[in-house]
Amino acid sequence: MVLGNEVYDKVFRSIDVNADKFVEVLEEAVAIVSISAEPEHRDDCVKMSHWAKAKLESIGATAELVDAGIQHLHDGTQLPLPPIVFAQLGKDPKKKTLLVYGHLDVQPAKKEDGWNTDPFVLTEIDGKLFGRGSTDDKGPVIGWIHAIRTLQENGIDLPINMKFVFECMEEAGSEGLDEALHNRKDFLQDVDFTCISDNYWLGKKKPCLTYGLRGISYFFVKVECAKQDLHSGCYGGSIHEALPDLLWVLSQLTNIDGTINIEGLNEMVAPVTDDEKEIYPKIDFCIKEYQNDLGAHGLTRKTKEEILMRRWRFPSLSLHGVEGAFDGPGSKTVIPAKVTGKFSIRTVPNMTPEKVDEVVVAHLNKLWATRGSPNRFEVIPQHAGRVWLSDPNHPNFQAGAKAMKRVFDVEPDLTREGGSIPVTLSFQELTGKNVMLLPIGACDDMAHSQNEKINRRNYIEGTKVLAAYLLELGEFQ
């Protein structure tokens, strides 16, 4: 079944007609203060799960609230986790099945943090819909509902079966999700593709599809020089201090151009393929604008292609800080006795956490041996996240690209991202099938920050993209 352009046009017109109603629904969702990291808003998170279940039921889905277990807080109290919404729409064995993931919870927000408007009252200013969760991730979640409803209202049969997993703890580490997914493996068994709309365009104008994320390996480096902190007046000059040792070690891990100076690490990186090389020049990205937006004093490379590759497909090492040293304002004359440096490496194919830990520990111990310090030294690898890389030539991505082309009249950029979105890898591993990240928000949406927004255009055109994607996906049956 190949649908004519007129079907898409009808759908898009219908979405335009209903745009104000769609904004009202987003307003309703933003008003529910579903801050997952704040126990006092747990009831709002539960309310949000119920709200989403009702919305899914309103489009004919069979939805259930799956218990996510108990959260153990640091202060010893226990709190039930908000339930996870599992839903299903269509069971036609002749159709393929798409899994959609989204999250219903939001980052904390207070007006006094620097918001220009009440973060929980969706407020439109100059085409921008300001509100916590507007872009991360309530806007995209509601986009799916409206996309499906529009198809239904226009009498268009959904060409695929759909499954939904909407959780309400993503901003607090997705606690309970992996266990719930493992307990319900049957639910994921017949999934053919997964689509997640929970990231952002690379820029403000051109859409993109995302096929890769870097992993992360995090390390603690401990140096101890004495059994307790010492006064620098009384003891300075007589003992080997821990901090100069630690800072020296940390300062040796990268070169001035940002490349990593750890033996055996760069050797693990998959070579850049010819296919890959073709992707980068087409991408809409301006390094001058990038540098200006960050207020960065310098970039490590001179070309667009190199900078994007540094962010997406080469490993990087960042120093985060030191625990145990003086960190306040003012002047304190302490010799810290036990200091812990923190750094992480963003990893790329074919680096594995095990191999990265191995070469990092070996290199740092070797480096330490050359220091000639009598102090105690230890490198402690922390929890690591694996890299994710999808196949951007898969029909799932082709459907996404066609949908974007229909709405924006441009081929989307194929992007990777430097950070991690852990659920992406979870779904790829649990389903064994292609996962695509399809962002609808712009790069300047300020997710997690003050004045989070989604552009009205992104929200509405994004809904069109989701609807078109569902139809395009049907073409690959």
Place this chain on the structure above:
Amino acid sequence: MVLGNEVYDKVFRSIDVNADKFVEVLEEAVAIVSISAEPEHRDDCVKMSHWAKAKLESIGATAELVDAGIQHLHDGTQLPLPPIVFAQLGKDPKKKTLLVYGHLDVQPAKKEDGWNTDPFVLTEIDGKLFGRGSTDDKGPVIGWIHAIRTLQENGIDLPINMKFVFECMEEAGSEGLDEALHNRKDFLQDVDFTCISDNYWLGKKKPCLTYGLRGISYFFVKVECAKQDLHSGCYGGSIHEALPDLLWVLSQLTNIDGTINIEGLNEMVAPVTDDEKEIYPKIDFCIKEYQNDLGAHGLTRKTKEEILMRRWRFPSLSLHGVEGAFDGPGSKTVIPAKVTGKFSIRTVPNMTPEKVDEVVVAHLNKLWATRGSPNRFEVIPQHAGRVWLSDPNHPNFQAGAKAMKRVFDVEPDLTREGGSIPVTLSFQELTGKNVMLLPIGACDDMAHSQNEKINRRNYIEGTKVLAAYLLELGEFQ
């Protein structure tokens, strides 16, 4: 007038007889919670000043409470400073005048911080008098009172005039003291010697007199790479990060043996004289015990003389920490945008704050130029304290040494200290006369820490030393 040994013996016996009474007076003083850093105890500080005034009057001194002005707290509130006790005992123009300084306030203390006893109830266990302020500095202050009272009760005329300055804000930076002293320059005009008992023996058994203190020059080093903190996943690898730059600079300032690697700095240090060289071998100090007590993994030198010189008469540079980076427990994946490193240099004759600032700023800027980083870099010298060096051959020190010899039957060590006691230099500059530090507490008294104590022996024998010192000082008229 040369007093016979029998006079000293009579005085010492009298002190022994009254020892329990003297402990009771210390108990009374410790019970007043004169924590100067805690505004809620300001009334107790005022009470403590009144208590000391009454004690001084009980030995016949003319005492007054000098207003110290107003304290401006960070939260904007204003609080009167506790009054400073100025007192005078004897005005005989034929006698020399000794100035005694001490402080009546104490460091904060709470039982739950790890005290084995109530910090404000003086408690004797195995010959140790535990209590906040027991050794710092209520014990020594009361020692002066009891020394004078004992002479009076034994019908011995004080061979010198005495002046007293007892403040109650020392542990909070002596706020108000300098201004009060400047306003009352007349009070200090006829002072011939100053004695301060507010430091500690080098060890646990052998007394000492202290003739030098290092100064301090404190520096902030700022590096900025972007206008705000960045996510290491999104941006790591593409921008020049601030923290590797800062840590590299800080790691270049010292050599592995602790010597300072700043051009022009070591050249300022006064050469070790032959006189000085003779002092060190006699000093009772065991580097093994020192290292064990600190739990230090290594010392920078191998001999007693070298280690003492590193602490007292050579400069040292200590790194204290970094402000603006991640400093908490756990793992955070931030690229800090603006980081400030903190380090200080303990200074010795003939280093001056002005010259130290000059060479440090010049050296760091030169070092930075070799780094080749596009980031913003700035070195900001902070408030500095000058070195203090007294003449240990002065009659003031000879009187102190003789007094100690009479009580402990040993020549005291002549020591310097690595830290600063700012009032020492103030009194030397204001009087233009010799200042001596005469400690009575032991090195393990734990001033400022949990379970502060003074040994009963140090308290009582210390009172004898103070009495003998007053008599010995009379011999130099």
